[in-house]
Amino acid sequence: MCRPCPAKSHADSAGMAECTCIPNFYRAPSDRPSDKCTETPSSPRNLVAKVHQMTSVVTLSWSPPLNHGGRNDTYYNIECARCPSDVRFSPSDRNLNVLQVNVSRLASYTTYIFNVYARNGVSNQASVVRFETVNATTFSSGFTLRFWDFKRLRYKTDSFNFEFIQLPSPVRGIIVRKITSTSVNLEWEVPEFPNGEIISYQIRYYRQDQPLTDGKYLTHTPTFGNIQEKLIENLKLLNHKYIFQVRAQTKSGFGAFSHPISTTSTNSDNGAAFGLGMIVAVAAGAVFILLAILAIIYWSVRRSYSKLDDRLYAQIPLSVRYWKGKDPLPSTEGIIYSNSNGEVALPQLTKARTYVDPSIYGDTDRALKEFTTEIEANSIRIIAVIGGGEFGDVCSGFLRQADNSNRKVAVKMLKPGASEPDRNNFLLEASIMGQFLHPNVVELLGVVTKTRPAMIITEFVANGALDTFLREHDGQFTMIQLIGMLRCIASGMRYLSEMNYVHRDLAARNILVDETLDCKVADFGLSREKEEGAYETKGGGKIPVRWTSPEAISYKKFTSASDVWSYGIVMWEVVSYGERPYWNWSNQDVVQAVEKGYRLPPPMECPQATYQLMLDCWQKDRLHRPTFGTLVSTLDRLARNPSILMNLAKIRENPLDTAIQEMSKFQNVEEWLESMKMSRYRDTFEHAGYVKLRDIAHLSANDLPRLGINLVGHQKKILKGIQMIRARIDSSGETFV
Template sequence: METPLVLGFVTTPLFGNSRSYVDPHTYEDPNQAIREFAREIDANYITIEAIIGGGEFGDVCRGRLKIPPNFVQDIDVAIKTLKPGSSEKARCDFLTEASIMGQFDHPNVIYLQGVVTRSNPVMIITEYMENGSLDTFLRVNDGKFQTLQLIAMLRGIASGMSYLSDMNYVHRDLAARNVLVNSQLICKIADFGLSREIENASDAYTTRGGKIPVRWTAPEAIAFRKFTSASDVWSYGVVLWEVMSYGERPYWNWSNQDVIKSIEKGYRLPAPMDCPEALYQLMLDCWQKQRTHRPTFSSIVSTLDNLARQPQALLTTRNSPENDGSHILEGQRGHNIFISTDLWLENIKMSRYSQHFKEANLVTAQQISRLTAQHLSDMGITLVGHQKKILHQARQLDTII
C-alpha cells in the first residue's frame, strides 16, 4: 500500500512535462486514477481554519498544511470537502478533479497538494489563492489597475492555457469565475471538475450532452458539442473582455437564446470602456467564426508580450461605447435617447445609482451632460470605472441635446 505524504510532495511534480493529459474516465476503477495522479495526505497534517465558500460537493475552506520533513512548518492551503453521506458516485466525481489537477505543473495552473481519501471527510487540498476568483476580484477593484497590470494577468491566463493545450487538455469552462488570483496578482486556471455546477443557472444552456455556459462558449461547441483548444480560445476572448470591463457580465441581461442568435448573425461584444484597440482586436480574433482562423494560446502569449514591451501601442483606444451602432442589434438602437434619468441609468447598466441622481436632483439630459468626476464623487459614486462609464455616456447625451 502507498504511504501517505511522501517527502518533498509540495514542489516535486509526479512526472515530466512531456506527458499528455490522461482522462480519468478512461480508468475502469476511478480510484486507480486518484492513486496514480494525486498524493495521499494524512488528515492529521491538515488544520481547517475557516469556511470561505461552498461548492457542488461540499464546503470550500482555508486551512494550514504541515510540510515535511519535520512537519514543524506549515503553509496556507485551500481545502474542498465532500459532504458527509455522499454516494460513491459523488465521491468519484469529486475526486476526478484531483485526478485531473494532479497531472499539471505550471505557475499559472492551480497546484494540487494532495487528497485525503482514507478518512472522513474526503478532501482535495490545493494552494491557497488569497484574492479569490478573478471576476469578483475585478469588480471589487473596479478601475484600480493600469493596463499593463491587466495585461500581466491576461498573459498568465494565456500561458496556463497554452500549457494545458500542449498537454491536449480542453478546459470547456474557461471564464473569469474559474480563474483564481493570489496576493501577487498571479492568475491561475482552476475548476477542472467535469461535472461542475454552473453558478448562475441562467448562464446554462441545456443540450442532450449536458449544460453549457453559453456566454463563454464557442458557437461550434454550443451547436455540435465540438470542444477543442480553439473553443477554449473563444472563451479566452470573453475572459479578456471580462478583465478589461472589470468583471462585467458578458452580454449583460440578454437571454441565452438572444446570445446564441446574435453571435450566429455576426454580433460580437463591443470594446469595454478605454480598452486599447490592440486588445479589442485580439478579442475579435478569438471570436472568429471559423475555429481554424483563431489564434493559438502560444501566439496569444506572444501578442501580449509584444504589447507589454511596446506600451505605446496601448495608447490607441477603441472609443466605442456599449451603444456603438456597429455592434448593436436593431432592437437596441436609440439606446442613449433620454426619456428619464431612471431609464437612462437603466439603459447604461448603472441603475444602482438612481437614488444618488434623485438626491442630486439631476432630472434633465442637459444637467447630466455637464457632470464631472468631482460631481460624481460628491454624490457618493466613487468607483473609477463607474465614473468613467457614466461620464462617457453623459458626453454622448451632449451630442443629442
C-alpha cells in the same frame, strides 16, 4: 542681374557671385546660393521622462523648439552616456521626426541622464547644437505589486495597502551538464533582472514518483560570473527520474522557481562502468528472451482474436494493445542527454506529455492512485469556510508537511450524505489536476479518500476568484498590470493545450489570483452552479453559453480553439473589471446575436491592440483564431512596448447591440439607473434637473464628479449607459421622453 543678398547674408564687395552668411547662420549643402541663410533650432521644450513602475521603461516626451531656425527639416537625436550597450530606443535614437520615444533594457535602480538634441539641415556646420537634459531613475525591471488586506491582519478597515516588492526574475538556461548513477551537475544563468544583490540560490529536487511535498532543498552561494553550477549527489538515478528547479533570493525574498527540468541515469559514471556493464548485459539477455516469448504469444493471440470487437478492445490493457499494433506505448518524456561537447539534446522520438482522461480507467480510485497522492486527514487543520460549490464547501486551512512545517492550503470537502456518483464526480477533478504542474495552473497537493468526508487539497491562492477581485478593485490597476494578468492566464492555457487538455469552462470566475497578481487557471470540473444563469443544459450537459464558441454550442465541438474563444471573453472581463459579458441579455439572445456576427464592444479605456486581440479570438472560423502560444507572444510584445497601448479602441458604428435596443424600454432616468443597479444616484440626478433620458445623453465624464459621482467604477458604468443612449438616438433618431 544684380540683386540684394538673401536674408542673413552679406557681400564682401559689390558684384559677388555668392553672398556670405553672417555669423551663426549657414546654408545646407543642398541649399542654393540664392537661398537665405538659416540657423540651428533652439532646444526642445517641456522635456519629461516617465518611468513605468512595472517594467522600468522610460518614456521621453517633449515639445518642438520655439525657433526652428528658419527651416522646416527639424529632427531630434537622443544621447544617453550611461545607458548599457544593448539599450533599445523605440522607434529610434537618431533622426527622429516624432516627439516621444521609449527606452527599454535599462538596469534596475539606476539614474540615467538623457540629452535630447534638436537638429536641422545646418546643424553639422554649427559648433554648438542646442539640447535639453532630463534625469530618470529606474525601478525594478521585475516589479511585483502585492496587496495586503488590512482587515485580515490588524486593522478594522476595508482599505488595502499596496506594497511594491522587488523580487528577482527566474533564473535562465538551466541545464544538466553531467549525469552519473548517483549525481547530477546543474548549470544555470543568473536572472535577467536580479532586482538587487543575489544572496543565494535555492535548488528544489524530487523524484517524479513522489509528491512535491517530499522534495529536498539545497542552497548554493553565488559565485562570480554569469554561469552558476551545483553538484547534487546521493541520488538514485538508476531506476528513478528526478525533477530539478532553481530560484534566486535577494533581501526582498525568493523569486519564482525556474521551469522544471528532469533527468535519468546515464553511463558516464566511469568508476562503476564495468559492474554496471555486466548488469546491463545480463538484463539485455533476459529482455531478449522475454521479447521472443512475447512475440510467440503475440502471433498466437493475433490469429485467435483477429476479429476482436472494438468494444472489447477498449478494455484491453495498454501493454496488450501495443502488441496488437494499434496504440503505441507512452514514450518516456523529459529525458536529458549530454553529448561529447556537454551540450544538451533531446531525442527526436520523445513525445510531449499528454493529458489522460481519467474516465478510461473505469474506476475512480484507480485513476486517483495513478495521478494523486493520498494525504492523512489528521495532517490537515481547517480554519474557515471561504466558498462553496455543487459538491460541498471550500475551506482554508493548513497542511502539516513532512518536515513538520505548515503550509496554507485550500480544502474542497465533499458534502455529507453525497451519493457514490457525486463522490466520483467530485474526485474526478483531482485526477485531472494531478496531471498538471505549471506556475499558472492551480497545483494539486493531494486527496483524502480513506476517511470521510473526501477532500481535495490544493495550493491556497490568496485573492480568490478573478472576477470578484476585479470588481472589488475597479479601476485600481494600470493596463500593463491587466496585461500581466492576461499573460499569466494565456501561459497556463498554453500549457494545458500542449497537454491536449480542453478546459471547456474558461471564465474569470474560474481563474484565481494570488497576492502578487499572478493568475492561475482553476476549476477542472468541481463547480457548475456558482453563478446563476451561467450554465445552460444542452443535450444533457451544462454549457456556459456566454463564454462558449458558436461551434461548441451548435455542434458540441470543444477544442483548444473553443478555449481561445473563451479566453477572448476573459480578456473582455479583465479589461472591464469583472463586467458580466453581454450584460443582462438572455442566453438565447446571446446565441442569436453571436450567430449574426455581433461581438462585444471594447470596454472603456481599452487599447485598440488589446481589443483587436479579443476580436482575433472571436473569429467565426476556429482555424483562423490564434493559438495560446501566439497569444502569449503577443501579450509579451504589448507589455514590452507600453506606447502601443496608448491608442484606445473606439466603439464601432451601428453595432448590432441588443443592450442599446433595450434602452427604448426605459421611460425615465429612474428606470435607467435601476437597470444598472445605480438607484443610489436617483436623487442626485433629480436635484440636478436630469429627469428625462434626452437630458443625460449630453453628459460627459467631466460632469459626473460635479454631480457627486466620484467612484471610478460607478463613473464607468454610468458613462457606458450614457453611450448606449447616444448610440440609440444616433441609430434610430428616437426622441426619449
